[in-house]
Amino acid sequence: MARQWHLINDSPPPGHSGAYNMGVDEALLRAVARGDWPPTLRLYAWSPPCLSLGQGQGLAEVDSERLAALGWGLVRRPSGGRAILHTDELTYSVALPGDHPLVAGDVVESYRRISAALLRALRQLGAQPEAERAETRGVHQGAVCFERPSHYEITVGGRKLIGSAQVRRKEHGGGVLQHGTLPLYGDIARICEALVYADEAERAQARQQVRARAATLYDALGEVVSWEQAAAAVREAFRATFEIEWVETRLDGALAAQAARLEREVYGSAAWTGKRR
Secondary structure (H helix, E strand, O other), rough: OOEEEEEOOOOOOOOOOHHHHHHHHHHHHHHHOOOOOOEEEEOOOOOOOOEEEOOOOOHHHHHHHHHHHOOOEEEEEOOOOOEEEEEOOEEEEEEOOOOOHHHOOOHHHHHHHHHHHHHHHHOOOOOOEEEOOOOOOOOOOEEEHHHHHOOOOOOOOOOEEEEEEEEOOHHHEHHHHHHEEEOOOOOOOHHHHHHHOOOHHHHHHHHHHHHEEEOOOOHOOOOOEEEEEHHHHHHHHHHHOOOOEEEEOOOOOHHHHHHHHHHHHHHHOOOHHOOOO
């Protein structure tokens, strides 16, 4: 028998601000942990382009003047990991109660399980992805998410294609949020324009390193896949992989209000963005 999940197709391009997107993800995590909301897959986009930092990443790595000149947003995620530039991409988030079978065991095992659906979606789109447990010890800890290995990272041709991060909460019975990004097209190294480097030569070297280690879906296929096409593939892959019956929905009144408060008081606040845990 299929399991019912909520599906939120939230804002195909141009999308929402970073603070809004993180506020919604946080609100879903809390609601699922309390048992007020079922397991949920959310698919969304960002506008304007936004640099997101992992919850423990230093703000000093961001070149605020260049960021402002580019017109990009800045937000700190509730999850870990390193910086990601969100633009020209499909972003997914999965909110699950802490006792859900998909997140049983440790973080690595849950990454492996969820990656099965992401791999299936990419194959449906024509890519030939791989997933393997990456060795992170002794690896250069750069500022950019896509230049460093992660648990069960998804690659094409040896280059990272999907970057994901996870947060686990014990409050309200416990919940897990995993969100990640699938770059669809554009220069994957654009993120380097908003980070701090000693000089332009170091910035140019960083661009080359990111391009060598990361890819967009266009790089993998040689053609542009739209947000809608990618979203459809991810929806179908999650449905088939985990035997889900989708209930398409939007945030209800109480949950929408909580997301708005989190957007305003947490993810849109300088205190949170400047905080390093």
